[in-house]
Amino acid sequence: MITLKNVILRRSAKVLLDGASVTINPGEKVGLVGRNGAGKSTLFALFNGTLHEDGGDFSSPKQWRLAQVAQNMPETDESATDFVVGGDTRLVELREALAATEAAHAADPDDHDIGMDLAHAYTDLADAGEHDAVPRAQALILGLGFKVHELDQPVNSFSGGWRMRLQLARALMCPSDLLLLDEPTNHLDLDALVWLEAWLQKYAGTMIVISHDREFLDAVTDVTLHIEHAKLTRYGGNYSAFETLRAQQMELQQSAFAKQQDKIAHLQKFIDRFKAKASKAKQAQSRVKALERMEKVAPLLAEADFSFEFKEPGNIPNPMLSISDASFGYLIEDEPPKTILRGVNRSVLAGQRIGILGANGQGKSTLVKTIAREMGALAGTVTEGKGLNIGYFAQQELDVLRPQDTPLEHMVRMARELGSSVKERTGEQDLRGYLGSFNFSGDMVKQAVGTMSGGEKARLVLAMMVWQRPNLLLLDEPTNHLDLATREALAVALNEFEGTLMLVSHDRALLRSVCDEFWLVGRGVVTDFDGDLDDYQRYLLDEAKRLREEAKLATREAAVALEKAAPSPQAAAQDRQQRSEQAKPLKRELAQIDERLAAAGTEKASLEARLANPLPTSEIAEAGKRLKTLNEEIGQLEERWLALSDRLEALTA
Template sequence: MLSIQNLTLRRGAKILLEGASLSAHVGDRIGLVGNNGTGKSSLLAAIRGEAPIDAGGIELPRSWRLVSVAQETPGLPDPAVDFVLQGDPQLWQLLHESRSATDEARIAALQIELQDADAYTARPRAERLLAGLGFKQSELGQSVASFSGGWRMRLNLARALMAPSEMLLLDEPTNHLDLDAIIWLERWLSQYPGLAIIISHDREFLDAAVKSIVHIEHARLNRYGGTYSMFEAARAERMSQQQAAYSRQQLHVAKLERFVERFKAKASKAKQAQSRVKMLERMERIAPVLAANPVAFEFEPPERTPDILLELDGVDCGYADKTILHGVRLTVRGGSRIGLLGMNGAGKSTLIKTIAREIAPLSGDLRPSKWLQIGYFAQHQLDMLDPEGSPLSHMRRLDPQAREQSLRDHLGTFHFRGEMVLATVGAFSGGEKARLALALIVYRRPNLLLLDEPTNHLDLETREALTAALAEYEGTLILVSHDRHLLRATADELWLVDGGRVVAFDGDLDEYRTWLTSERKATDERRSSAESAAPVSRADPREERRLAAQERTRLAELRKPLAARAARLERKMDEIQTRLTELNQRLADPGLYETADGAVIAQLTQDQAFTARELEQVESEWLQVQADMEAIQ
């Protein structure tokens, strides 16, 4: 069990947590939420033992293996699949030693250790993790150094998921993932047997991935059962009840204070007045619900929106050495609200860049309206901001002739006010930089907004503000986002980018999820067929028999370690079942409750619960081994 007791965390003079407590068990999946700066990442660092604790304590069982995702990945020469396998250090050490061992006794011992570590299924497991996170089969042997920063973060995530663990800490795991990888991760987490604590600003991901929510508010950890949507409803109800109770108490306090003020100097009422003073002193005051100041902004309507903003006629999109999309034929009409769907690498960003005229069409006609005014938010838009500049200096570069007050008013609608308009952008958080980038993009009142993953650095409150602003935006919108809540709320039609083509998708996001699942299954089946296919000479029956015998031997060798492990697990289940039966019998004996004290009975009850849970875990392992054996069969 994870036990956090009366925890206090400070960062400088700021108190992040004070007297906070939380208990969590194996099997819990917790979403950790709260405004930016409330201490979510600091809490995970404290659990990992990487951040100082000012008071209180955090306790974990010594046997627990704790895993989190590294934030940096050096440019290593290791192949991607080997990098992921190294996530299990014990397994990797055994594999490395088995390649060089020469002592026969050590080789025999290594075989047993490799079987216990599931070494014979390790590489396929690593490959499945990488495939789920969007890596192609041809990329598994590429060096880590050959991948970009975002893809290295995916490698870090796969490496963490490869590691055996009782506790998994994930801090914004979806930031570098596209929608199909997020859906895969949701399924993976639903089968994770340990304790998972997940920080995320993706509400639909939280709804699918967690069983409870821990909300950091007023330096405390408040736990709510259920999904993020259920948490929102429960919190709103609690706040409503608290405000009603506060209002009732304030009326009561005012009544008591009026009585005291009226009669404190009157001798006949002095005793009653003093009684009410003491009542006020003893009263446990209910805190008011502080009026939140949620982020909210709006996009001004375009000055002009023609019926047809843009036409693509037989356009090939891509780069000089590679065509990504072929023969694209699209008409973008005024007022359209389009969400782009497609697997990673399908060409969604390439299409956006072509429409934004960041890259030129390789062929075909791209015909913009003369009234077309584009606002383009790229995936790496934040890198284009001047870290030494201020929000106001960025606005001045955009419109040197504008009055300063006019620029300040515009920045104010994006919550840059007072001294913040003169602050250095390099010190801003990712969310603040994203808000500034949006403020710059919409200043010219574009009639076509092109947004490529605009929510990557936004917290839940700012995402909600962006969703509301886009829902009311009167121009035309083309959006790429892995945030399904944003897509559902703002897109009226969906385009699918797949197989080098762009077509209308006749369905909603739930149907797209089903399509993704079927596509992944088909891809897995094609990969399995390709791996198992072997050239067989039908003209030579002896060769066929030889190959068949060879395949039977290979399968038998694969099954052998799994069969040995299944036998060991069966023996272990028998031992645990014997212990559990004995405990059940002792607790069922009426005489126990007549002779034993409460501490003994409590210990037996605890032993019974732990033994039952241990049996359940071993049975789960045994079932997985049986499934692996059946798969080999």
């Protein structure tokens, strides 16, 4: 069990948690939600021990094995498979132990004790799952969207996003009691995301996951922790349930607040009127006390939402861009060029809103990067319209930020570099004001970017892009890291944007709301996709099936392990055990209530019998009073009984 009691958590001057108390029970699947910068990742640092509470008590079981996704970019030429196998820390330890014992044995082959140790080392390793470690790792890698031929490729041959997927696979490989996942879906596309959901649903330990993806949270969590205004609140349900409960609570709180305000006004009026009158001074005093004692209901603080807009682009060339007979791909030293897309003939017109679709690794980013001039075409031509001004947003863009510098310094540098080519005002005060409109408060414009949260960084990149007044927006997964309110703001701004938009995103809601035509990147070519997003989802499923078939043929073993990723009988037994533990106190209380209800029922019956006969008035009054109390008690007991048996039913279902 993880418990927080009155925990205070700070980051420099910022108080992120103030008096947070909450319990997480073993086996619970928890979604940790809240706005960008609310303190979710910081709370993870408390959970994994890299940060300590500044007040109150935090405790989590010492013996729990922790798995989490390393945040660094792996730089190793180990193969993808070996790298992921290495995530099984127990296996690695036992392998090392075996190697040491083998060495000792080689040095002294006749030592009986060492011989015994060696035998133990072998069985321990077998127990830890050495025999199927490789297929288990490969099942994870393939599930997350890698191709069969990539299993043995070195880690540092993959691009950043893909290396982060390997980090995720490595964390899933590690046997654990507590799994911490901080926005695990950011580097995934739709099919890998769906696979991850299925995997997590079978995970037997305690899981806490941070995410801004509603559908994902609903699929994998049953408890929600919400951070807001330095308070942590627990809701017993998934994200949708949380939203409903919270809306109800806000309504209740709003009306409680209004009622209390009335009462306060009333007391205050009394005090004001009578404090001068000696005869009433005492009553006035007691009301002053009452007012002081009253626990104040907080007014509803409206969420600090924000909105922004793209400025009207100066001029819009038409066509924006034309691509003819082009091949796109990569030049590798001493090797023939690696062509990803060929025969590309496209033009991009003013005002088009194109969603770029395509399964994993088919070349969406290659296309986008070539258009963004990050790389050249291998053949053919890409002709730009006069005055084309591209606003490019890519995942790696976050790495372009300088960790030591502040948002203001970033803006000042950009303004200087672009010089007179932009019409914006470039004074420091103007830039501050501009950052303010993107929700960077006075303090934050001076905070080092390296210490900002993921969503805050993404918002800064967005702000910098908007400032450049682009007429062609090239957005590659722009919603990663952004909280729901900011995504909404982006969708609104994109809808009002007058230039041309090209968008790659796994955010179905965003694609739906801003694109009106789709390109499909797949099997080496770029084509128009005739259909809507639902058609596309069907296409994806077919494509995934095709790839799975391929994978099955290539590595039977891995495919078998993939199927077998079902929960072990052990996990199921553990789950039953847990449920029956949780049911015990419920059953106990139910039994007590039954007893009390029976007793109350008997007393009620006898009272009613007495009341049916003529009685002295004083006794009638007393019996009547008692009957009223009894009825109230019975009502409360019955309500409690219903609630308890509902919970019990849910547990034993």
